Amino acid sequence: MTSPVDPVEGGAGVEEPVPVDRRRAWAIDTSPLRNPDYRRLFWGVAATMLGQQMTLVAVPYQVFALTGSSLLVGVTSVIALVPLIVFGLLGGAIADSMDRRRLMLVTGAGSAVTSALLAVQALLPGGGNLVLLWVLTACVSGFTAVNQPARSAVIPAIVGVEGVAAANALAMTVRQVGVIVGPLLAGVLIAVGNLPITYAVDALGFLVAVLLLRGLPPLLPGRAAGSLRLAAAVRGVGEGFAFLRTQPVLLMTFVVDVIAMAFAWPQAVFPELSAGRYADSPNSLGWLFAGVSIGALVSGLTSGWVSRVDRQGAVVLAAIVVWGLAIIGFGFAPTLWLAVLCLALAGAGDMVSAVLRSSMLQLAAPEEMRGRMQGVFLVVVAGGPRLGDLRAGAIASAAGVTAAMVSGGVVVVVAMVLVALVVPSFWFFRASRAMRPTALAGEPRPDSPAPESGEDRPGPAPR
Known part of the structure; x- marks a missing residue:
C-alpha cells in the first residue's frame, strides 16, 4: 500500500514528495488522537484495560487458590467462552441494528456492576465461592461480548477509512499498557491479600469509560436503526455468516488465529509455573501475565510500518510463526x-x-455488516485463548507444562506453513485490493488484465 508521501510511479509532473523520516516511519501514528470523538473512545479503552487485566489475573488465581487444579483454571476459561460465543455473535448483530453509542453505554454499566459483585464475592468466608465466581465470570464475558463489536465497528465512522489501521494500532497499544501494568499490580495486591481490590479497580474503570462515552454523538449503523428483537438479531447473525462465506480470505483470518490461540495460548499454566518452577522469583505470577503484552507494547510503539504493509496475508502468517x-x-x-x-x-x-487482521475486516466489510464481522472477530480472538487454556491445562496436568507448550507451538508453526501452501490466496493477499469484493473472493476483476506472475494472482478461493 503506497504511503501518502511515497512517489507515484509513472506520474509525470507529480510534485516531488517530502522524504520520509525513517524514525517517524517506525513510530506509532498518533494522528487519530486529533479527532475528539476518537479521543473519548481511546481513553475509554485506556480506563477499562487496567482493571480488566487485573481481573483476568485475579480470576484464575482465585480458582487455583480454591481448587489447586490447573485443569479447573482451564474449565473456567471455557465457562467464560460460552457466553462469549453466544453474545459475541448476537452482539455484532445488535450493533448493526441500533445506536452503537447507546449499546456501549448499557454494556459498560453492566460490566461495572458485575465487577463490583466480583469484589463482594471475594470477601466471602473461605476466600470466595467457585460456583458464584463462575457465574459472574460468565456475566463479564457476556457484557464484553456485546460491547466490543460495537466499539470496533464505530472506528471507521469516526476516523475514516484512511485512519483505521493507525486507530487500531493506538487502541491495541494502550490495551497492552494495561495488560502489562494490570498483572503486575494485581500480583502485588494478591500477594498482600487484597484480592477484592483487584476486582474493584475493574468496576471503577468501567464507570470512567461510561462517563467518557456519554460525550460521543449518536453512532447509527449504515441502515436505519430499528426496534431490537431477538429474532431479528438471530437473523442478522445468519446474514453475517452468509456474507463471510463469500469472503474466503477474511474467513481465513479467523482460522489462522484460532489455530494460534487454541494450540499455543499459555495462560492456564501460569499459576502452576509461579508456584513451582519460578517460585523463587519475586512476583513471578505478575511477570508471566505481563510477558506477552510487554512484547506487544514494544511492537505497537514501533508499528508505523504496519499501516503500510501491502502483503498483509503473508505478514500475518509470518507473525503467527513467530x-x-x-x-x-x-x-x-x-x-x-x-x-x-x-x-x-x-x-x-x-x-x-x-492489527492487520482487524484492519482487513473493518475495511473490507460494508458499514451495515461491520458489527457482525467484529462479533465473529471477538469470538475468535477471545474464544481461541479460552480453548487454548483448556488444552494447555489438560496437557499440563497429564504430561507437564513443557509438553503442553512445546507441542502446541510445533502445531502452530506447521499449520501456518500448510496454510501458505494450501491457501495461496491468503498468502498473496494485498491490502491494495482490500476494497475489491471480487478480489477477496479469490476471483479476478473482469476488466483487469491477467496477472503476469503467481505473486500477483489472487489464486483459487480457499475451501
Missing part, C-alpha cells in the same frame, strides 16, 4: 527472565497479526 516459535522457547525456559523474554517475543508477533 508466536509459535516463541511459545516453544517458553515451554523450555528454565528461568523467569527467559520465560518472560519468550512471551514478549510471542506478544510482538501477535500484535502485528491482530
